[in-house]
Amino acid sequence: MKKNKNLITHFFLILFGIVMVYPLVWLFMSSFKETMEVVSSSKLLPSKVIFDGYVSGWKGHGRPGFGLFIGNSLFLTLPTVVLTLVSSILVGYGFSRFEFPFKKILFGLMIGSILLPNTVLLIPRYLIFRNIKVLDSYLPFWIQAAAGVPFFIFMFVQFFRGIPKSLDESALIDGCGSFKILIFILLPLMAPTIFSASILQFIWTWDDFFQSLIYISSIARFPVSLGLRLSIDAMGIPPWNEIAAMSLLAMTPPIVIFFSAQKYFVEGIVTTGMKG
Amino acid sequence: MNKIKRKEYVGYLYILPWIIGFLTLTIAPFVSTFLFSFTDYSVLSGPKFTGLSNYVTMFTLDDLFLKSLKVTLVYVFFSVPCKLVFALFVAMILNRDIKGIGVYRTVYYLPSIFGGSVALSVLWRMLFMGDGLINRMLATLSINGPDWLGDTHYSLITISLLQVWQFGSSMVIFLVGLKQIPDYLYEAAMIDGAGKAKRFLHITLPLLSPIIFFNLIMQTINSFQTFTAAYVVTSGGPMHSTYLYALLLYDNAFRYFKMGYASALAWFLFMVLLVVTSLLFKSSGFWLHYMDSEN
Numbered sequence: 300m301k302k303n304k305n306l307i308t309h310f311f312l313i314l315f316g317i318v319m320v321y322p323l324v325w326l327f328m329s330s331f332k333e334t335m336e337v338v339s340s341s342k343l344l345p346s347k348v349i350f351d352g353y354v355s356g357w358k359g360h361g362r363p364g365f366g367l368f369i370g371n372s373l374f375l376t377l378p379t380v381v382l383t384l385v386s387s388i389l390v391g392y393g394f395s396r397f398e399f400p401f402k403k404i405l406f407g408l409m410i411g412s413i414l415l416p417n418t419v420l421l422i423p424r425y426l427i428f429r430n431i432k433v434l435d436s437y438l439p440f441w442i443q444a445a446a447g448v449p450f451f452i453f454m455f456v457q458f459f460r461g462i463p464k465s466l467d468e469s470a471l472i473d474g475c476g477s478f479k480i481l482i483f484i485l486l487p488l489m490a491p492t493i494f495s496a497s498i499l500q501f502i503w504t505w506d507d508f509f510q511s512l513i514y515i516s517s518i519a520r521f522p523v524s525l526g527l528r529l530s531i532d533a534m535g536i537p538p539w540n541e542i543a544a545m546s547l548l549a550m551t552p553p554i555v556i557f558f559s560a561q562k563y564f565v566e567g568i569v570t571t572g573m574k575g
Numbered sequence: 576m577n578k579i580k581r582k583e584y585v586g587y588l589y590i591l592p593w594i595i596g597f598l599t600l601t602i603a604p605f606v607s608t609f610l611f612s613f614t615d616y617s618v619l620s621g622p623k624f625t626g627l628s629n630y631v632t633m634f635t636l637d638d639l640f641l642k643s644l645k646v647t648l649v650y651v652f653f654s655v656p657c658k659l660v661f662a663l664f665v666a667m668i669l670n671r672d673i674k675g676i677g678v679y680r681t682v683y684y685l686p687s688i689f690g691g692s693v694a695l696s697v698l699w700r701m702l703f704m705g706d707g708l709i710n711r712m713l714a715t716l717s718i719n720g721p722d723w724l725g726d727t728h729y730s731l732i733t734i735s736l737l738q739v740w741q742f743g744s745s746m747v748i749f750l751v752g753l754k755q756i757p758d759y760l761y762e763a764a765m766i767d768g769a770g771k772a773k774r775f776l777h778i779t780l781p782l783l784s785p786i787i788f789f790n791l792i793m794q795t796i797n798s799f800q801t802f803t804a805a806y807v808v809t810s811g812g813p814m815h816s817t818y819l820y821a822l823l824l825y826d827n828a829f830r831y832f833k834m835g836y837a838s839a840l841a842w843f844l845f846m847v848l849l850v851v852t853s854l855l856f857k858s859s860g861f862w863l864h865y866m867d868s869e870n
Contacts, residue, residue, distance in 0.1 A: 305673060308668065308671070308673060309673070309674075309675075312668065312669075312673075312679050315665075315683075316679060316682040316683065319682055319683055319685070319686065319740070320682055320685060320686075322698055322702055322708075323685065323686070323698075325702075325708060326698050326701070329701075337701075338706055338707075339706075339711075340711075341708060341711040341712050341714075341715060386592040386593070389589045389590075389592060390589060390590045390592055390593040392589050393586045393587070393588070393589025393590035394586075394589075394590060396586070397583050397585060397586025397589070398583050398586070399583050399584055399586040399587055402586070405590070405594075408597065409593065409597070412597065412601055414792075414796065414852075415601070415605070416796055416799070416800055416844065416845060416848055417800065418800055418821065418824060418841045418844055418845070419604075419605060419608050419841050419842065419844070419845040420600070420601060420604040420605060420608065421604075421824075421828070421841065422604075422607075422608060422611065422828055422834055422837055422838050422841060423603065423604030423605075423607035423608055423611070424600060424604050425828070425829075426607075426618075426834070427599070427600070427603075427604070442600075443596070443600060445592060445596070446592055446593060446595065446596020446597070446599075446600055447592050447593040447596055449593075452593065477585055502688060502690070503690065505692075506689060506690040506691060506692035507691075507692075508691060508692065508693050508802070508803045508806075508807075509691070509802050509803065509821075509825075512825075512829075513825075513829055523693075523694075524692060524693040524694075525693075527693045527694060527697060528693050528807060531697055531700070531807075539701065542697060542701070543701070545694075546693075546694040546697045546698055547694075549692065549693070549694040550689060550692070550694045550695075553688045553689060553692075554685075554688070557684075557685070557688045558681075561681060564688075565680075565684075565747055
């Protein structure tokens with residue numbers, strides 16, 4: 300009886316799983332089809348496997364191809380991740396290991412700003428970046444990351460709180476300064492947290508569209524998100540196989556990270572439990 | 576004594592990046608948005624004070640504002656509850672002792688990792704366009720599918736479905752919450768003869784309520800600001816049926832460069848969110864249940 304019930308549960312879970320990932324698998328298969336086949340057949344497998352979509356998309360049609368957009372996205376995303384980590388670790392360390400006046404208020408404001416909707420800051424931020432002449436570059440992303448991202452600051456504060464203070468104190472007796480304690484004693488312990496934070500920030504920055512749309516205007520600097528939109532808007536009859544191929548390439552880094560670092564990924568979501 | 580004090584002030588040095596960022600990129604913009612909302616500001620010329628006229632325009636002259644507000648409210652009040660109910664339902668099934676839970680969790684979570692990315696919106700367009708995959712599959716079952724993206728009756732639902740499809744992150748958070756509910760409570764209830772429905776209503780729901788509340792707040796704030804799906808899949812159309820508030824804001828600020836008016840729109844959205852979240856907080860007194868208060 301119990302076994303039967305479990306079988307039924309599994310049957311529905313599998314069925315539901317297929318419904319969930321079928322679109323993604325279909326997209327993958329479509330990237331190897333002829334354009335006409337993408338929009339006319341409902342078969343999953345391509346009748347003939349071709350790589351035209353990848354080849355022409357990568358080269359572009361007399362304008363920048365997808366290779367450039369991928370490179371741009373990396374150039375935008377990697378420094379953003381590094382700056383986020385450095386500043387958020389420092390700020391998280393400051394908030395969790397030191398007593399100073401107004402700390403409680405400042406910490407409250409920091410947490411409160413996680414809930415603050417971005418739209419209410421958007422226009423003045425744009426005007427600031429325009430005034431300091433950094434529009435159409437990746438500096439708006441890097442500057443915002445260097446200021447520490449409240450979500451990740453909170454994540455690191457949670458980490459530091461879990462490490463007994465006695466560890467710092469014994470090092471203090473040995474004559475280590477607070478910065479040395481952070482670098483030589485705490486940092487080696489935080490590898491998993493740093494890893495979680497990096498992959499989350501990488502994926503969020505990689506997936507971002509709205510900020511890129513506002514801050515970046517020249518095609519030569521387009522990241523993947525803007526490049527992809529360009530390709531579906533610019534052409535008369537869209538070459539669907541190419542669009543499928545490019546969408547799939549845009550999704551590849553998050554997919555690879557997700558499958559290779561799933562444990563850290565889920566842990567990151569759960570410890571702070573905030574985004575998504 | 577002196578030494579300890581000096582050491583503690585070092586704390587400011589560590590949080591300095593955030594303090595600078597908070598003052599220049601959060602507080603100053605926050606106040607500026609409020610001030611700009613009372614001006615006519617078109618980037619080329621400086622801001623000119625115009626009193627409440629932006630707000631008056633919103634409610635009396637701008638039909639798109641009211642339309643967009645309505646569309647956004649429908650979107651939020653449909654997609655957020657659907658997504659959360661779904662996430663909770665699946666999490667409860669996965670919380671049972673069954674084999675392969677890791678695999679299911681991974682598969683269900685997968686769509687969530689793409690967030691508000693363009694690639695996912697492009698996929699959605701390929702699935703739901705007139706001759707897209709969905710309608711072709713319906714056709715094989717001899718069902719004549721609607722024009723999902725071109726018919727005003729279906730366009731907003733299609734956009735909302737994309738949001739519901741990404742229920743994975745809420746599901747993972749629910750799963751963690753469910754794991755924390757002690758088994759003995761269920762066992763005691765079963766001895767007392769409580770059925771499935773009763774156990775769900777009197778144990779699971781109350782003990783999970785802080786996490787439900789948390790998910791509800793975060794999802795509501797995020798949904799009010801949804802942009803990519805509506806912008807890429809339907810461009811806000813047809814007939815503005817998917818013209819979400821973020822699109823209205825984007826058009827006014829970055830296409831028409833009406834920074835003053837757009838600031839008023841942004842400030843209004845902030846007020847709406849403030850009201851909605853404080854209503855949620857207020858109502859939580861009636862249904863929010865913390866495990867500690869039990870003892």
